[in-house]
Amino acid sequence: MKRTNKHLGIKLWSILSGSILIFLVLYMNIYIFSKGKEGLSIDFLMDMPKGFPLGTDGGIFPAIIGSIYFTSIACFFAGMIAIATAIYLNFYCTNKRIYGGIHMVIQSTAGIPSIVLGLFGYTFLVVHLNFGISLLSGGMVLGIMIFPFIEVKVEKAFQEISKELIYASYALGISKAYTFFKIILPICFGEIISAIALAGGFAMGAVAPIIFTGGVLYAPEPKGIFSPAMALPYHLYILIGEGISIENAYKTAAVLLVLLLVLNSFSIFIGLFRKVE
């Protein structure tokens, strides 16, 4: 019985999909880099926005720094609450109703348009808690936005660990916390990092949540978490939206992609030192 041609369909499907994926990745990146490479220089990275109107010349240094801050705050905040929530739901929550309820809330809020989250952040963080238009407010709103994405992925990672392994630890009378840190975390570490990286990319490219909460058109590097700041996507948005400079918008996008690449290679780097199951 020769079965070489069996499953031709699924083979074709996966190879076709893979090719489409690779094409898309290459296309998007090459498109952006080819449009953005001209005049992309150290000066562009290290300079303040200049020119007339502002942004047609000079660089995007403060926006790079601002984006790093915004993304870090968002990832830290969202990572913390998302991992905690995933731990609770997967290891502590015994009540099916609560479990289902929390899930519903999380998944339903995942689709709230980010602009509405921004308005919520504006009302709640900026005005009510008096954080002002600041890195903190913007970062937290971004965090709220990516929280469901991290939570769902981390919880899935937890669920996929063999139950028996966890039970083997519980059966030794060992607490959930200890089991978590010694057995579960090492196994899931890579996946948690990759979830945060994926969501971090989302946060790094988002404009709507920070329009009302933390982003400004121009600012030097932020002095603290209570200052407003520039951000790459916001800068981009203004460059494109007000028709200031499409070329610089592509350059900015290229820089943003490089930044993401750095973020990702960081996560790969961490992943290399951890062995998955």
Place this chain on the structure above:
Amino acid sequence: NEVNRDQAAESTEDVFKSQILFKGSSTLAPVLSKISTEFIEEYETWDKVNKDFPNKSLDIFVSAGGSSAGVKSVIDGSSDFGMVSRSVSDEEKGKIEGYQEFKLGVDALTVSVNPKNQIYKLKKNLSTEEIQKIFSGEYKYWDQVETSLAHEEIVVVTRDLGGGAHGVFQKKVMGDAQVKADAIQAPSMGALVTKIIENKNAIGYASYGLVNQNGGKIIPLDVDGVAPTKENIISGDYKISRPLLVVKKGTLLPQEETFINELLSEEGMKTIERMGFVPAK
């Protein structure tokens, strides 16, 4: 919360408030950020602006979000100034205690088309009725506007119908007529201009500032025989225009006053003009 705010305000009396935040119209935001950047570069710290001020860094921030968001932030007190590129309604004024406004300039909306569209050669001028008919969908094809044009569908591009820019256009041109439902609503002036640049059948009301910045890539038409030129806009002959305002709740702090004066100075007006708008003075 109110109490909090008041305390914050009080403490700023003794603690010098070195930060000024502008929020609002995306049309004005680039202007303000340009002027403020220059101001900051020139002086760096407040004491260099005026000896009476302490040696504190000059932090002037500009944030966009739309004219109404600017008004909202002034009401909420989350920003010091609002930028508005339309007139402020009485209802809004009522919500702002001690309302003050500073007019920086005027922006006109030009009825513009793609350079590939032969209309500007054949028929440089559109009457208000024609514009109404184009925007309301009564004219569907270009050859209905001018018979020698191609029989191609007119692509109408507007800004969001609830926004300030469209409000001006509605009032000054459309009157009671409604823009057709399948018009493209561009999310920003830049997108509107991009669409006109990219689509040869597009027509839309591009900001005067952007027409100047995109010299040649889009072509403004005359309206009722009046060309959108600086003189015509100042004189009011060109009718589709809107004011560019900065609004404030309550009295100005001395440092704020200094900056507003800077805005209204000759330097400031020059910048507004260079951005393509018509300065107030």
Place this chain on the structure above:
Amino acid sequence: MDHIIETKDLSIYFDQKKILDKINIKIKENKITAIIGPSGCGKSTFIKSLNKMVHEEKNATIDGEILLHGKNINGMEKEIVREKIGMVFQNPMPFPLSIYDNMIYAPIYYGIKDKEKLGNIVKQKLIIAGLYDEVKNNMKMQATKLSGGQQQRLCIARALTVEPEILLLDEPCSALDVKNTANIEEMLKKLSHQYTIVIVTHNLAQAKRIAQYTAFILNGEIIEYDETKKLFENPQDERTKQYIEGIFG
């Protein structure tokens, strides 16, 4: 009171399916009790209920009472119960760590820091489980790479590191050869002077050899529970008789 664990009308359901049906049993202190019965009758479920492991299954419903030293375990924290009642599962499940790290996992948790002490515990428990000689030069090897029988012995040794009062063993010798089985049986007999041991086994000879008491479960019910000798030599129930004669189950 010579019994250490008592269940009262213990019933367990998975989803809607009844797996255990009103189990009433008193497990004697410092004795070895064997649980026998056909595959799928509920033996594992029963012993897993004693240290609250069944409680971890989301689709399980538990009725009735389980008393440890006369106290209902429902009122006790899981960790406390499990510290007192150690367990070795039917499928050996070493942690994806080195052999050594598997062994010091619990001792470190229970506060032993000293390297030397840890080393001693590891050595001593591995010797008891009869694994020491085979792995002494390979302590840093991934435990998941061990052979089936070696994994089983590792898990027994690991359970011993907790020093529980009661030890639940689910077919601990299923992957072991004669010699290792004898070894483990020897160890259990010795331990039974200080510990209470409950062992699930499908090896009737083993039950006869080491257990003072034996319970026979069939379809989730305890059919008979008695001194091993009596149960095997003079079963009261027809079904028990048939089972130990190998007719049935």
Place this chain on the structure above:
Amino acid sequence: MDHIIETKDLSIYFDQKKILDKINIKIKENKITAIIGPSGCGKSTFIKSLNKMVHEEKNATIDGEILLHGKNINGMEKEIVREKIGMVFQNPMPFPLSIYDNMIYAPIYYGIKDKEKLGNIVKQKLIIAGLYDEVKNNMKMQATKLSGGQQQRLCIARALTVEPEILLLDEPCSALDVKNTANIEEMLKKLSHQYTIVIVTHNLAQAKRIAQYTAFILNGEIIEYDETKKLFENPQDERTKQYIEGIFG
């Protein structure tokens, strides 16, 4: 030629450690061959080498030859070898699918599409493995929720669906009670008229009961390989003797 598999100087290393040392054995066709030996001696490794499963381990090195029907299996595709040589692993590993889907997994691959036929195969093989009655109303249940012994029987039934020429069984009865064990043994005896069966077992009585040939492995070497009767009644090697007398292992 009455043998179906032959190994020539088969040595296997994991990393640098020698696990099997120059194994030379001829496995007789349509007979049951038992592999016995103490835990960790290399039994599983040996039978896993026969159907190229050891070849999947990244850290394994394989020396020597394995001949199937006189042809070196190195030259054959893995799938072909494994289609001919079925295997049941020591640790039952049901797929995370329903019981039914576990059972039809291989038949579909081997080209059976017809629903009814599939249903028949499932039923027939489950009956052979003695699991049918227990699961017939629960065919859609996740197989991973079965009890230990049930999982083991499922895996045996699943291996049978391939209809291989040779069946390798690694301690297939370790989690089974007397009745089920007898059942499986009965089945193996019947199958051996058409199939060649190699069974790893630590249960010497079982080897005696069902195997015509027995090989005794110690520390990766074949110490003795002979007809079962001869090997048990009259072992040639002192170590074999000691092992079957249970002194050593």
Place this chain on the structure above:
Amino acid sequence: MHKKFEKIFSNSIKGITFFSVMILICIIIFLIKESVVIFDEISLLDFIFGDKWNPVRNPPNISIFPMILGTLYVSFVAMTIALPIGVGAAIFLTSVVNEKMRKMIKPSIDLLAGIPSVIYGLIGLLVLVKFFEIHFDFSSGESVLVGGILLAIMVLPYIISTCDESMIKIAKRYKMASDGLGISKWHMIRYLILPASKKSILAGIILALARAMGETMAVMMVIGNSPIFPKLLGKTQTIPALIALEMGGAQVDSLHYHALFAAGLVLMGILFVVNMLFYYIKKNIDY
């Protein structure tokens, strides 16, 4: 000592979970609070099922049925494109390419997720919309189809990354058992890995759908934002686009302003219903 640690750990976990759920509930309450005002003026049913949107007219029309359909349609198109490609690509990554290649491709997929939506919108406008205008002779290329294609690219990373991690785990864990039956890789993919990944695929769909239904900037730039009933090749508007487009211009506390929030609330309601649906599907898978 560990008891104390466990106490601290479990309490902080519970505390943080409570905190995060509270935030989400606050958002929901905020949304409701900002929305309800409009229901003095218009009934919920009219708001949802009416077909005219023109909030600045007098009297205003505030009904969002075209936008609801637009949102659903665009997301549906996006998912129909992204799901097969995403799952296929996940299989591709697990089974076709080797470990090294996979490690190279994976981060670039994350990169795809990080491209700012404004850039997606711009490329969509300059490439896709243009493409349809030139090659299909549309008067304007802004359409549901373009929005759907663009969104599909944007959500692809979410589907792929949720699926391929589980697929790799399943492949690793059961490879031996499957190989032992003499079964080829592709049969294993089709009959073991795919069915066993159902849950992960579902999780991927939930994430991707949430992302698709909530996406604002990119969609807004390529669908024309006309509040009319959607056609595959015609313009339409989605709820997030509507909100983003008009929020900056809606006067504070006007009916318009609150109607935009109400639209957001309706979107959340839709997502809730969709999630309920998935919840029941998942329950059936679980058995």
